[in-house]
Amino acid sequence: MATLNLDLGSRSYPIYIDSGLIQNPHLFDKHIRGSRVCIVTNDVVAPLYLESIKSQLASYNIDEVILPDGEAEKSLANFERIMTHLLANEHGRDTSLIALGGGVIGDITGFAAACYQRGIDFIQIPTTVLSQVDSSVGGKTAVNHPLGKNMIGAFYQPKAVIIDIDTLKTLPVREFNAGIAEVIKYGILGDKAFFEWLETHIDDIKANDEETLTLMIQKCCQSKADIVASDETEAGVRALLNLGHTFGHAIEAEQGYGKWLHGEAVSAGMVLAAKLAVEMDLIEVSDLCRIENLLKAFDLPIAAPENMGFNEFMKHMKRDKKNIAGQLRFIIPIAIGKSEIRSDVTQETLQQIL
CATH class of the missing domain: 3.40.50.1970 (Rossmann fold)
Structure with a gap:
């Protein structure tokens, strides 16, 4: 154990x-x-x-x-x-x-x-x-x-x-895959080696290999435990765990809770965050493609719902808990394995990706 x-x-x-x-x-x-x-x-x-x-x-x-x-x-x-x-x-x-x-x-x-x-x-x-x-x-x-x-x-x-x-x-396959979005999140936001491990263990994870699942869960829990121990009430670094969630929560609220599973919404949200990073010249398109490919390997969505555009996202994101003094803040990858909290995203850039 x-x-x-x-x-x-x-x-x-x-x-x-x-x-x-x-x-x-x-x-x-x-x-x-x-x-x-x-x-x-x-x-x-x-x-x-x-x-x-x-x-x-x-x-x-x-x-x-x-x-x-x-x-x-x-x-x-x-x-x-x-x-x-x-x-x-x-x-x-x-x-x-x-x-x-x-x-x-x-x-x-x-x-x-x-x-x-x-x-x-x-x-x-x-x-x-x-x-x-x-x-x-x-x-x-x-x-x-x-x-x-x-x-x-x-x-x-x-x-x-x-x-x-x-x-x-x-666990139904759809629910299993939705959970893997949160697993992939840990690799993108702070652990390049874990992201690469996931890329090479897709088949073992999908096959429910006991040793692979145990290692995967243990790694995620340790990563979260380390972050929470340093910032229990999300005053700083813990906010990084919300990678993809600003967009993802907007999708869930707009579509109606349960229409998209939480992990599915986070998956699309992480891709949108990565697209922001590309638009801001923070990561290469090749990094975006690796993120999309790993998510697609688990049948996860990499695009927002077709009925959601800039206005639909904005009405929900304005209520995001990470916002300070009305300023939108986003968790954005600056490399696979490293993310930052950014408040300098312009509305023009948001319109471009949404």
Whole structure:
């Protein structure tokens, strides 16, 4: 079992990566301090893994909240549904929440944990590529609003992240590939060697080779843990993890949450960011082509929706969380393996690429 540590002083926590981890009750016992547990999951993951998790927690008083599946369900209404369940069942501050599912479940459960009685413990059990390599690590929790993605939330760290790569065996191919967009992101923004490793391991990744997936997930989690440890609340370098997200979140909001998977929108967004870099003479066209080719290898989109142009993007990007004093800021690659936060992108350049 690979064990990483996200170093945040008294709020540090482990990230466990291996196969078969949801069958290990000792991992849960190490991070649950009370006698009550509430599992939050969705109606796709629950039939696959809920009973298995509950069997490992037989010594606890357990109940569950099962939400509908999908990005559209990361809503204030479902946040309230979790709160109502916790209150109606008289959960206290010693309750631990368990987020069993992908990024939507992890985000909304973490936000509920941050808010219920001003903060209770929670554990992440991510079951998708996207959540295993990105959203389960780092303590960003949120729900969506029709006017903006992840605009209502909190920075709130879990007690542990338990990544069982066996859960990827039941993941649909489209969801798997969408998660790989976030994997590729790490290579583009800060690790050229990892980007090149991905280029040479496409077939192994697509074949769900256990050793390859473990190494891939471990590398992504370590990269994110290092960045979060140095900038927990995104005051500086952590913003680099939003490569492709300024454009991607605009696509999700404009198209309707769930029409494009998050990773698909980020994929198109990273290409747009790379096109900005080409227009600004920061990278060569050959680098853009390598980025596009790696994304295409996993059947990911490299172009924005046809019904979105400059005006459609701008109305959403004006609400982006990275903006300061109304100034748009973008994460732009200046080489494969290096990115910068830039606020000098002109509207003319944006119009050119959009």
